[in-house]
Amino acid sequence: MRSLMFVGPRQLRFDEVDEPKIVDAADALVRPIAATTCDLDHVVIAGRTPFSGLGPFPLGHECVGTVVEVGPECRSVAVGDVVGVAWHIACGTCAQCRLGHTARCTLHGEAQYGLPVNGFWGGTFSELIRVPYADFNLAPLPAGVDPVHLASIGDNLALGWETIMPTVAGIEDPEIAIFGGTRSIGLYCVDVAVHCARARTVYYDDDPGRMAVAAQLGAEVHDISGKREKDFHLAVDASADPERLRKALLSVMPEGYVNSVGIYFEDVALPLLNLYLRGVHFHNGKGHARPNMTPTLDAIAAGTLHPELVTSGTYAWAEMPDILTSPKAGSKPIFVLDD
DSSP: OOEEEEETTEEEEEEEEOOOOOSSTTEEEEEEEEEEEOHHHHHHHHHOGGGGGGGGGEEOOOEEEEEEEEETTTSSTTTTTTEESBOOOOOOSSSHHHHOGGGGOOTTTOOSSSOOOSSSOOOHHHHHHHHSSHHHHEEEOOSSSSSGHHHHHHHHHHHHHHHHHHHHHHHOOEEEEEEEESHHHHHHHHHHHTTTTTOOOEEEOHHHHHHHHHHTTTOOOEEESOOOOOOOOEEESOOOOOOHHHHHSSSSSEHHHHHEEEOSSSOOOOOHHHHHHHEEEEOOOOOOOHHHHHHHHHHHHTTTOOOOGGGGEEEEEHHHHHHHHHHGGGGOOOEEOOO
């Protein structure tokens, strides 16, 4: 089969590799219908991460697909099911998984698709992928919804729900600030904040394309260089930019919340005295996809969320190397695998 390989900064190619096989009785094999980039993938491709010198390795960890084979212990997943695939490898039964911390699975640690960490699991920009613990790690897609625009459900799309909803639950008339910069995650957060949390949502950025989408989703949009308010219940740092992180940290009311979904590969300075004096709850960490995929899909099935507005373009599978190494990729390019 063909698998898209990261070779080096802005160097991608398709390689012919062996197809995965059922290894354990709870495995399933999934053929992608559509796959897309996590915001991190663009940074890897650009050569700005520690992974960028480790190529070649298979790329991609966001896709939806069709189940084509199941192991004998699969009970809720069957051949022909159309599913979303969680980006991380999780057993679903260990102490961390039972807490909903599926990206911290005690059996598989950092293991995931699309990066060379803790085992070889391949990438979702491949024509077939092996999914362990398939009954747990696969989420059935709702009928009647175009699966192409759900390609991000296994990571960034579900992370929008995770970043917003648990934090503002129980807050009356929430007000949320979202500091953009990492392509798609901030926009998925806007969609959830406006249409699920029913929050007054303010989006800060300097990218005209993302700002236009945020406005279309219902946010108040402001240029990041201008003045900002400082009394939000929740501020989301979706920037991976130290200065924007600082602005997010200083934008919440006393005892407010800041959730950072940006990845920082170097230490950054924090205004700790200010945070101490006001009391700020700060969280930064990987998204725990699987517990958040189902409520996100339920909201999409109900017509509440609008992931199609975040999609920046749909392309043929063969176009991956060219699109992903060019500015044409936009915030959320989706690639469709031919039948």
